[in-house]
Amino acid sequence: xxxxxxLNAPTPWSAVWWHAASAAAxxxxxxxxxxxxxxxxxPPPAVVFSVLVAGxxxxxxxxxxxxxxxxxxxxxTLAMLVGVPIGIAMGRSRSLDRFFDSWLVLFLNIPALxxxxxxxxxxGLIEAxxxxxxxxxxxxxxxxxLREGARTLNKDHLEMAQVFRLxxxxxxxxxxxxxxxxxIVAASRSGLALIWKIVLVVELLGRSNGVGFQIHLFFQxxxxxxxxxxxxxxxxxxxxxxxxxxxxxxxRANRWRx
Amino acid sequence: xxxxxxxxxxxxxxxxxxxxxxxxxxxxxxxxxxxRRGEFVCLLGPSGCGKTTxxxxxxxLDRDFDGQVSLPTAPGKEEPVIGYVFxxxxxxxxxxxxxxxxxxxxxxxxxxxxxxxxxxxxxLQEFPHAYPERLSVGMSRRVALVRAFAVQPDLLLMDEPFxxxxxxxxDRLRLLLLEIWRAHPTTVLFVTHDTRxxxxxxxxxxxxxxxxxxxxxxxxxxxxxxERNDPAIIESIRxxxxxxxxxxx
Numbered sequence: 001x002x003x004x005x006x007l008n009a010p011t012p013w014s015a016v017w018w019h020a021a022s023a024a025a026x027x028x029x030x031x032x033x034x035x036x037x038x039x040x041x042x043p044p045p046a047v048v049f050s051v052l053v054a055g056x057x058x059x060x061x062x063x064x065x066x067x068x069x070x071x072x073x074x075x076x077t078l079a080m081l082v083g084v085p086i087g088i089a090m091g092r093s094r095s096l097d098r099f100f101d102s103w104l105v106l107f108l109n110i111p112a113l114x115x116x117x118x119x120x121x122x123x124g125l126i127e128a129x130x131x132x133x134x135x136x137x138x139x140x141x142x143x144x145x146l147r148e149g150a151r152t153l154n155k156d157h158l159e160m161a162q163v164f165r166l167x168x169x170x171x172x173x174x175x176x177x178x179x180x181x182x183x184i185v186a187a188s189r190s191g192l193a194l195i196w197k198i199v200l201v202v203e204l205l206g207r208s209n210g211v212g213f214q215i216h217l218f219f220q221x222x223x224x225x226x227x228x229x230x231x232x233x234x235x236x237x238x239x240x241x242x243x244x245x246x247x248x249x250x251x252r253a254n255r256w257r258x
Numbered sequence: 259x260x261x262x263x264x265x266x267x268x269x270x271x272x273x274x275x276x277x278x279x280x281x282x283x284x285x286x287x288x289x290x291x292x293x294r295r296g297e298f299v300c301l302l303g304p305s306g307c308g309k310t311t312x313x314x315x316x317x318x319l320d321r322d323f324d325g326q327v328s329l330p331t332a333p334g335k336e337e338p339v340i341g342y343v344f345x346x347x348x349x350x351x352x353x354x355x356x357x358x359x360x361x362x363x364x365x366x367x368x369x370x371x372x373x374x375x376x377x378x379x380x381x382l383q384e385f386p387h388a389y390p391e392r393l394s395v396g397m398s399r400r401v402a403l404v405r406a407f408a409v410q411p412d413l414l415l416m417d418e419p420f421x422x423x424x425x426x427x428x429d430r431l432r433l434l435l436l437e438i439w440r441a442h443p444t445t446v447l448f449v450t451h452d453t454r455x456x457x458x459x460x461x462x463x464x465x466x467x468x469x470x471x472x473x474x475x476x477x478x479x480x481x482x483x484x485e486r487n488d489p490a491i492i493e494s495i496r497x498x499x500x501x502x503x504x505x506x507x
Contacts, residue, residue: 156344156346157348157350159314159319159344159348160342160344160348162319163318163340163342164340164341164342164362164405164409165339166361166362170361174350174353174361175350178350178352178353179352253352257351257391
């Protein structure tokens, strides 16, 4: 699906060359830096890639990446399901906005680590606490983005919906949500980037599997090659989600634009 | 109220409160009139005299006024159905022409074939799946017209729907409007600042003063519409509207 999509969008060859040259330069700098320093502290690219391939072959890396992805998906879904309606409500109602604005500021500024520790203390070292901790970190950002969108909703369309008696459900589905879609996509983008980083911390502190747990383990063994291999694998997966899911969705939703 | 009652408007006062340094503004004052069921009434007045405000009050979009409004309701219906052709077409850009129209209909209306009839009458039958941004201004306005008639309204509100079109296009749309209205009769309240437009369309012209808007003249036009393509007749109607210095186009 993703490859077909990439093939459909014609990329000029000069752009491909620039990307390839830039990647090669990065690998070269990495290699030289590794040679100049201690190979145990900064293993060369070749070593890291052989660890990556070995991890994929024996399935261990894939399993941990899969577990982490599942946590990312669960927290992301929870954060969007809670944050989007609250954001829309605060954008539409001035009194709700006034009342909850200070709460929002508070939650926006609580460090992720505090939420995680408190969730584990209050609910125990369980999966639900881990997911909730990540979602709580993300929800305020979703609210802020969606509130901004809901504030600028086109009044003309809302009046049209009211005069023609569309009712709440139809107004939401056909008038409000399509107009807020760019804001939902923006919240998803920044959400994905934030959430996967926090999920690793949650795993490091209170889970016995996932990429974060593994990195903690490698840290204790001073296994930098494995740490880098897991990082590369996960960055690759997240980039794939962006290219194969988010961007095509956005394009489809924008096909009405001239 | 009797089942066959028409439109009854009684706006004692509509005032916009002061915003920042802007003084409070009285938009409408002592504005009273009724319209028979099926009558085509043009509200004629200078820009800024509160015409759009009045339509929004009638449509229920603005409830912050002193007075009352009673709408025509068809026998057997609980609530009056309103069709509104706004000054801008107000189509949803992310929905196609046909989706925009069917969105506001009941399932029975959507299945009744009325949309297809109206699209054919407005020569839009080839574009049901086009997105509004790809349509010309004139076409968008026809879609808005179709949408307003398709709900089979008890009251059709029109707010300068043909403004900013070139004159031949506007003329064609006016004739089209009358044609559709004859096929789907309903009470119409048509707002305009163009005397000529009012003279071509109306059964009755209500002339409004500048703000605060109230009624200056209530002029029934009994000349049959088929005779109104004569410029001399239109001119005589304009003469009767007080010489119309203020409104001459």
